[in-house]
Amino acid sequence: MNRVKSFMFKVIAPLLLIVVWQIFGTFGVLNEHILPPPTKVISTFVQLFKSGKLVDNLFISLIRVFRGFILGALAGVVIGIFMGLSRPINKILSSLVSIFRPIPMIAWIPILILGLGIGEESKVAVIFIGTLWPVLLNTISGILSVDTKLIEVSRVLEKSKIEMLIKVIMPSAWPAIFTGLRLGISTAWTCVVAAEMIAASSGIGYMIMYARELSQPDVVLVGVFTIGFVGLLIDAIIGALQKKALGWSYINKNGR
């Protein structure tokens, strides 16, 4: 009963928005060439879905995201572990991090296109960078957050450095790393669309830009909503994984 209720609360605002939008559209309040009504967007969606155009472009974007995300997450976690564990490494690399991290993703795109061309590499690289920062910073703070009292326990039990890393430091860091991964994948998803809008001949971002040039607002909207919906889906999947992997960290909150 409670779940149904909470679901209702969640969907009520979007539903209301759609109804109002439809009413305005039907009565001609909105310019159909800028903001077509939901019925039109839905029929375009069905059409694009059936023709395979939407799925193909979405699939291409997703592949790019996953390639960039996996590389970025891997690099972020590995470098983060080293920076969290070693003061000298941290000192040496943190100046680099503070110089490069504030650069907005959009600013990277021209540089990367110059360096890597307009092919897949430049897009994967953009996503790589977008994923790297949140994963890196959260991994470092996760590693540093380990309770020295627990380290003392394992020292007293004469555990090796490697064992301490695997059994004490990493488990303490996982919640923070997951937060980084979640932020990373949403940044990655934003980055791919931006990169495809600037230079690409395929992908969901390209589909939107191309439709804009042809003045097809319904296609633009289908693309935009697909991006939002897929982003939501990815976040939900990672959230579920996190709950499964880190069940212990939810005990107090849920009284499980």
Next chain:
Amino acid sequence: MGMAESNEVRFENVDKVFPLDGEYLEVLDTINLNIKSGEFISIVGNSGCGKSTLLKMLVGLDSPTKGKIIVGDRVVSEPRADVGMVFQEARLFPWLSIEKNISFGIANNVARENRQRIVKEAIELVGLHGFEKAYPAQLSGGMQQRASIARALVGEPEVLLLDEPFGALDAFTRITMQNEVLKIWEKEKRTMILVTHDIDEAIFLSDRIVILSERPGSIKEIINVDLPRPRDRSRQEFLNIRKKILTSFIGNSGLDVEYYI
């Protein structure tokens, strides 16, 4: 177990000074103490007199400013699994079940099939049967402390240090745990060194009670407890020792010892 005579503990002229705020804080002063293998020793003293520091140095988490600490034939310089420790707080790993927390205490060279049995026995011993799969956050403070004791025991240390392990427990659980520790000690004959604020606890358990002075802590007096175990807390001899300890504590402060008994 084996060579019981080889793990005598010796403090030789141990001083500890902490740098604090640009100054030096003298915490322990010329500690000389020999603890025989298999002995049960309690350490009592005012808060802040350096009891935890003493244990931390013995277990190898900290080192003396002067003097040395010897266990068996090695000078303590870093932690070794032959000296175990139960900390004042339970310090369990929140991401591991009770079973796995206890298993973490077992030495790495113990075979897998034995590990299960060892954990099972330890869980029975500390009365946590039925909570094997629970996480620390799902246990009461006292149960967590019992799990922590079990984790220290399965490592089979020759010398076990206990830093106010029952401080957080209610009077009933405390007495139960004291009985458990006594049983374990009688069965396994490990050296046990207990820091406590509870004088009755010290008398109930120990062969000898070391009384530390106020900071900088030095050994004020060592009291032998020559009573047969299990000890009756209401017996006259028990009360006499209690009086002796209290006298040592507040004897020259002008307070009336009788009043505190």
